[in-house]
Amino acid sequence: MENSYHVPVLLKECIDGLNLKPDGVYVDVTFGGGGHSREILKNLGKDGVLIAFDQDPDAQRNKIDDPRFHFVDQNFAFLKNNLRLLGYRSVDGILADLGVSSHQFNEPERGFSTRFESALDMRMDKQGSLTAADVLNTYSEDQLHRIFGIYGEVKNAKSLARSIVSGRVDQPILTLSDFKKVAAAHIPKGKEHKYMAQVFQALRIEVNAEIKMLEDFLVQTADVLKSGGRLVVMSYHSLEDRPVKNFLAKGKFRGEVEKDFFGNEQKPFKVITRKAVTADAAELERNSRARSAKLRIGEKI
Structure with missing residues (x-):
């Protein structure tokens, strides 16, 4: 199912970036076709946990039948509250793939595509x-x-x-x-x-108020990630990449990084990817959507 729904971009790089521990708790906040989620589960032991978020009703059809898997029918901007409802105050890693899935573009009635005659809808939720x-x-x-x-x-x-x-x-x-x-x-x-x-x-x-939702989500990741936990975010245009890059580097979206009384920088993440990770030639040949993908990774300090 997930292959026709959406081919995951930079799959290996995302999984490596999460630095998975077999018994860790991980969150895939953009479940979609479940490609990234399935790969995460392959790397977890029996005590590992994966929580997936997606507000798109079509994504629910791809839910994974696995006792370690929990599905949350919500936008990732409500990350913190929903994790608490499930009993998790902190997690070991969070993955976000900010692209619109190929499936959404290929469903005429969703109104996302410029190829099909349809009503102009475009609601993810x-x-x-x-x-x-x-x-x-x-x-x-x-x-x-x-x-x-x-x-x-x-x-x-x-x-x-x-x-x-x-x-x-x-x-x-x-x-x-x-x-x-x-x-x-x-x-x-x-x-x-x-x-x-x-x-x-x-x-x-x-x-879909995408930029506000993204900023709300990023701020919450700093609260819910354990020390040493990883945030892995893949974006497809500069409007998304900019807030991700700024937040990982400075802990804020605009202005300079804040410092304490002693001049120490006050920021929640250490940047793991100095330069955004992009797809290699082999992946671009397999999947043209990978062309604009930029992957950034931060580690909670």
């Missing part, structure tokens, strides 16, 4: 109330300009936002074809796919 269509039909021109510019790095974000706001007056933008009609004049010839991918990335990040 089906219980969430905000959809991509809501964003396009209710956000102001300034708000749309901001999310396309910051989250999608779309070149003509301002004029695209203006066209959406004037276009939706005649008819709401509910499907991919509705959007393409309104945006047609702004899509650069020969670069349609890249442009639409950037716009859709921006909408997806906004709908």
Whole structure:
């Protein structure tokens, strides 16, 4: 099941990065197709524990039948509380693979893909109330300009936002074809796919509050990891990689690392990967999605 659902990227590097102990407690906060989780379980003894998080109802179908495995139907931003509910105040390692799974892109009705005609949904959590269509039909021109510019790095974000706001007056933008009609004049010839991918990335990040959720999650990892425990995070674009890199290096997302009275740096992690780990040529040939993956590892001080 997991192979068609999502091929895990940098699998060996992730597992090595966790520095697994057979009797340790580990958390895979982005379960998806379960590829990383299955590999972690292979390396744990009978007393090891793996807790997996995923808010996507489709991921629940991949749950693993193993007494050492616990599944939490929640976003990783609620890491600490859910671990406590299960009776764990601290853990030995945490893995996060921040990519949208291939499965989500391949399911037309989820509205993540620029390839299929579908309603503009993009909710990772089906219980969430905000959809991509809501964003396009209710956000102001300034708000749309901001999310396309910051989250999608779309070149003509301002004029695209203006066209959406004037276009939706005649008819709401509910499907991919509705959007393409309104945006047609702004899509650069020969670069349609890249442009639409950037716009859709921006909408997806906004709908799922991805950057805020990521920052909330990272702060909690410092609280729940044991001393010497590992945090392994794989990201696929600079918006995600930047907060991960800053938090591992400085213990915060903006500004300089804080120091105590004696000038000692106050930060929760020692950086294990000075430079992000990326896929080698053999993996890129097997899995093109690995192209943009950046893996960073920190060890709790």
